[in-house]
Amino acid sequence: MDKILKLYINEMFKLSRKASTIVLLVLMIIGCFLLPLFIKVNQQLFLDNGSSFYEESSSLEQQKKASENRIAEIENEITALEGSADADIQIYSLQMEMVSAKAEIEKIDLMLENNITGNKKDGFVYDAVGYIPVLRGFLADLATVSEEDRDADWEAKNALYEEGIALAYSSVETKDFKAFIDFEHRYYQTNPYGTFNEAILQQLIEQTDLWYRLDPSGGTDGKHDYNDIWAVISTLTEMKYELDSGVTTEQTMNSTRFTALSPKREAELKDRIAVLEYRIGNNSLVLASESPLWNLVKSYSAGLGQFLINILLLVIAGSAISQEIATGSIKSLIIAPVRRWKIFTAKLLSLFTTGVIALVILCIFSNIGASVFMGTDAMVPYVYVSGDTVHSMPYWLYDLLNLFAGNISTIVYCTFAFILSIITRNTALSVGVSIATLFTTGIAAQLLDSMPFPHQLWMDFLPFMNFDLAGDLFPFSSLMEPLDSMMTSYGMTIIRPTLQFSIIYLIVLLFCMLYIGFDSFTRRDIK
Amino acid sequence: MTAAMKVTNVSKSFGRKKVIDNVSFEIYPGEVFGFLGPNGAGKTTMIKMIMGFLSMDEGSVEIDGFDREKHYEKAMGSIGGIVENPEMYKEMTGRENLRMYARLQSRIPKERVEEVLTIVGMQDRANDKVRKYSLGMKQRIGVAQAMVHKPRVLILDEPTNGLDPAGIRELRDILIKLAHEEQVAVMVSSHLLTEMQMMCDRVGIIDKGRLLDIKTMEDLRNRSGGASTQRIKVSRPSEASEVLKGLGFDKIENITDSEIDVQVNENDIPRIVKALVDGGFDISGVRLLESSLEDAFLRITGGGINIG
Numbered sequence: 023m024d025k026i027l028k029l030y031i032n033e034m035f036k037l038s039r040k041a042s043t044i045v046l047l048v049l050m051i052i053g054c055f056l057l058p059l060f061i062k063v064n065q066q067l068f069l070d071n072g073s074s075f076y077e078e079s080s081s082l083e084q085q086k087k088a089s090e091n092r093i094a095e096i097e098n099e100i101t102a103l104e105g106s107a108d109a110d111i112q113i114y115s116l117q118m119e120m121v122s123a124k125a126e127i128e129k130i131d132l133m134l135e136n137n138i139t140g141n142k143k144d145g146f147v148y149d150a151v152g153y154i155p156v157l158r159g160f161l162a163d164l165a166t167v168s169e170e171d172r173d174a175d176w177e178a179k180n181a182l183y184e185e186g187i188a189l190a191y192s193s194v195e196t197k198d199f200k201a202f203i204d205f206e207h208r209y210y211q212t213n214p215y216g217t218f219n220e221a222i223l224q225q226l227i228e229q230t231d232l233w234y235r236l237d238p239s240g241g242t243d244g245k246h247d248y249n250d251i252w253a254v255i256s257t258l259t260e261m262k263y264e265l266d267s268g269v270t271t272e273q274t275m276n277s278t279r280f281t282a283l284s285p286k287r288e289a290e291l292k293d294r295i296a297v298l299e300y301r302i303g304n305n306s307l308v309l310a311s312e313s314p315l316w317n318l319v320k321s322y323s324a325g326l327g328q329f330l331i332n333i334l335l336l337v338i339a340g341s342a343i344s345q346e347i348a349t350g351s352i353k354s355l356i357i358a359p360v361r362r363w364k365i366f367t368a369k370l371l372s373l374f375t376t377g378v379i380a381l382v383i384l385c386i387f388s389n390i391g392a393s394v395f396m397g398t399d400a401m402v403p404y405v406y407v408s409g410d411t412v413h414s415m416p417y418w419l420y421d422l423l424n425l426f427a428g429n430i431s432t433i434v435y436c437t438f439a440f441i442l443s444i445i446t447r448n449t450a451l452s453v454g455v456s457i458a459t460l461f462t463t464g465i466a467a468q469l470l471d472s473m474p475f476p477h478q479l480w481m482d483f484l485p486f487m488n489f490d491l492a493g494d495l496f497p498f499s500s501l502m503e504p505l506d507s508m509m510t511s512y513g514m515t516i517i518r519p520t521l522q523f524s525i526i527y528l529i530v531l532l533f534c535m536l537y538i539g540f541d542s543f544t545r546r547d548i549k
Numbered sequence: 550m551t552a553a554m555k556v557t558n559v560s561k562s563f564g565r566k567k568v569i570d571n572v573s574f575e576i577y578p579g580e581v582f583g584f585l586g587p588n589g590a591g592k593t594t595m596i597k598m599i600m601g602f603l604s605m606d607e608g609s610v611e612i613d614g615f616d617r618e619k620h621y622e623k624a625m626g627s628i629g630g631i632v633e634n635p636e637m638y639k640e641m642t643g644r645e646n647l648r649m650y651a652r653l654q655s656r657i658p659k660e661r662v663e664e665v666l667t668i669v670g671m672q673d674r675a676n677d678k679v680r681k682y683s684l685g686m687k688q689r690i691g692v693a694q695a696m697v698h699k700p701r702v703l704i705l706d707e708p709t710n711g712l713d714p715a716g717i718r719e720l721r722d723i724l725i726k727l728a729h730e731e732q733v734a735v736m737v738s739s740h741l742l743t744e745m746q747m748m749c750d751r752v753g754i755i756d757k758g759r760l761l762d763i764k765t766m767e768d769l770r771n772r773s774g775g776a777s778t779q780r781i782k783v784s785r786p787s788e789a790s791e792v793l794k795g796l797g798f799d800k801i802e803n804i805t806d807s808e809i810d811v812q813v814n815e816n817d818i819p820r821i822v823k824a825l826v827d828g829g830f831d832i833s834g835v836r837l838l839e840s841s842l843e844d845a846f847l848r849i850t851g852g853g854i855n856i857g
Contacts, residue, residue: 028653039640353602353635357625357632359628361621548603549602
């Protein structure tokens with residue numbers, strides 16, 4: 023062991039002196055800053071503006087004008103109808119329409135007066151104001167009930183609707199979200215349209231409660247975007263609905279399929295719900311408006327880093343033995359009192375160490391680069407379910423482990439280049455062939471995934487089908503991204519071997535490659 | 550005396566060609582052993598087998614009492630050397646190269662690296678990258694590397710390659726000092742006879758993979774009786790040769806129109822010249838035609854090879 027350690031120290035020292043190591047690592051670090059800078063500068067191009075919604079005051083004016091015109095029309099129509107027989111019902115419906123048109127004007131006036139446009143700062147107030155036309159309609163409906171038929175229920179409803187309108191006015195000033203939630207609960211319980219069953223009622227109440235939990239200001243303190251909060255609420259509700267109803271809805275490009283909930287999907291949903299609820303409870307949600315480009319930046323810098331690290335390691339591995347033989351520097355290793363298998367082991371260890379160091383550097387600098395330009399809001403712990411309990415893992419640890427899991431292929435390519443270097447004793451050939459393999463397997467994987475035939479067993483035995491372990495090891499990663507309702511549907515339809523199969527397969531593959539290289543290096547003459 | 554290195558019945562083939570054929574020899578502490586042979590005789594192959602670059606088809610190598618196969622690291626820890634040209638990591642300094650090599654040996658005090666740098670006269674350039682070194686400087690670092698762990702056996706393959714005459718002299722002195730004062734067994738390969746003559750105590754002569762003979766330097770000299778072939782440019786050579794024979798110098802090898810090649814001891818030359826001048830012959834020159842060792846060498850190898 024002593025000799026291996028000494029050899030290993032020497033190997034690490036040699037690698038630290040290699041120009042290619044330094045250059046590629048520096049390039050990677052520069053990339054970790056340039057990429058987020060570029061995305062930050064051009065962020066308008068990356069952000070989807072369609073999702074943010076608000077009404078311009080000019081359009082409000084137009085709506086108001088339209089309503090005023092409609093009122094004038096209705097007045098004319100009523101005048102024309104008056105006196106004619108059997109016109110009562112028509113007149114009644116016109117009157118009702120007039121009520122809502124007037125209420126619409128009332129709402130728009132209130133909005134214009136207080137500059138409420140439905141954008142981020144307005145929060146729930148926009149919803150509260152939106153109740154005005156609805157409640158005015160219900161009130162007008164109630165008013166048609168004759169005096170003698172008005173019972174306690176009528177009284178309660180009437181009072182509630184009046185209260186709702188008063189609340190709309192007051193919340194513009196007070197921004198009292200609690201009062202609004204309280205009102206909504208009671209409003210839902212009156213079952214105003216007569217269409218709510220118990221389940222829907224429960225769901226509506228839960229949703230408003232969740233909203234209050236997520237953002238007690240109702241969006242009026244400017245911290246959270248209303249849309250983001252509702253993305254979380256609807257995601258959770260959709261998952262719960264799928265679990266309760268036992269029906270999975272699969273949305274594809276041009277069709278919607280309904281299937282019975284599979285046990286696997288059921289377990290997955292339960293876990294995801296648990297994780298999401300934990301996140302809500304621990305205030306560790308990632309919201310789109312707060313770190314919209316974080317994941318984009320991270321995926322680009324991880325991609326760039328992975329590419330450079332692969333090239334770096336293939337260059338080192340592909341030249342490890344062959345270059346020493348070519349330059350003759352291997353002589354001082356052979357003459358030294360160390361057995362050849364120790365040289366082999368030390369070189370391999372130094373290679374993997376370089377990979378680990380490079381990944382740690384990537385992890386550190388991609389996060390520093392991303393947080394300099396994108397803030398640190400998205401650096402939330404990774405939450406996962408193990409057994410029946412929810413656990414949380416610090417962000418840094420998760421990010422590093424996730425990088426490792428995503429770079430399993432590097433170990434395989436790197437070992438491949440290493441044994442090529444031993445067997446062929448030709449640096450250009452080893453580096454060239456291993457880099458070519460790196461690219462062609464990527465293309466082959468894409469091709470196979472896009473093939474029209476179904477997944478077949480032999481595909482599991484292709485090395486590159488077993489490389490993606492990150493998805494299996496970190497199934498809850500997507501809950502660290504800003505949510506949208508799409509996430510409840512199945513993400514990947516690509517079939518991969520199971521985690522157990524992949525791990526065993528990779529171990530066997532690596533063992534075979536290393537055995538061939540080991541045998542060749544320890545037994546062949548060095549001329 | 551026990552041998553520092555013992556090579557027993559070693560053979561090696563490359564494909565069908567037998568490059569080393571049943572070679573055995575021993576080297577003792579305190580001696581400089583010359584491994585002499587023409588290019589392609591198998592000198593480097595033999596050295597590479599001793600050093601572990603090549604496997605042996607047959608035979609064994611024992612260093613300092615340890616069998617190289619069974620106790621590889623112990624055996625190799627007692628050996629130091631240079632194979633062909635000294636090659637090092639070019640992006641590192643001479644000192645760093647030495648330190649890396651020294652680290653792989655067991656327990657070398659840090660001062661030892663500086664000590665050997667001083668011995669080979671490289672302490673001033675030790676911080677330059679090897680890529681900037683001349684061949685001679687690399688050779689010096691190579692020698693330093695070979696002796697940094699105080700090996701019992703030092704094996705140098707063509708060590709004077711690329712050295713200037715002063716460097717050769719220095720190296721010779723270092724090697725002789727190591728052998729005679731520190732009881733190191735030194736093995737030096739070369740195709741240059743004169744070099745061997747100047748530093749070796751014993752010489753093994755190898756040709757076509759076979760070890761033809763091992764002789765002490767003294768033996769070699771005695772074999773030729775100390776005589777060397779002199780070419781005398783003289784008038785009337787055939788008559789002159791009779792005079793020489795009359796004096797007892799009858800080992801005349803060749804007579805041409807103007808020259809006589811004759812084997813004589815160097816201290817007999819004045820006597821011959823005087824006799825010839827007295828006899829009325831005109832002498833226009835006497836010059837050494839062949840060294841004595843080469844003669845002996847040619848006799849051993851059957852005269853079938855060229856000596857560089």
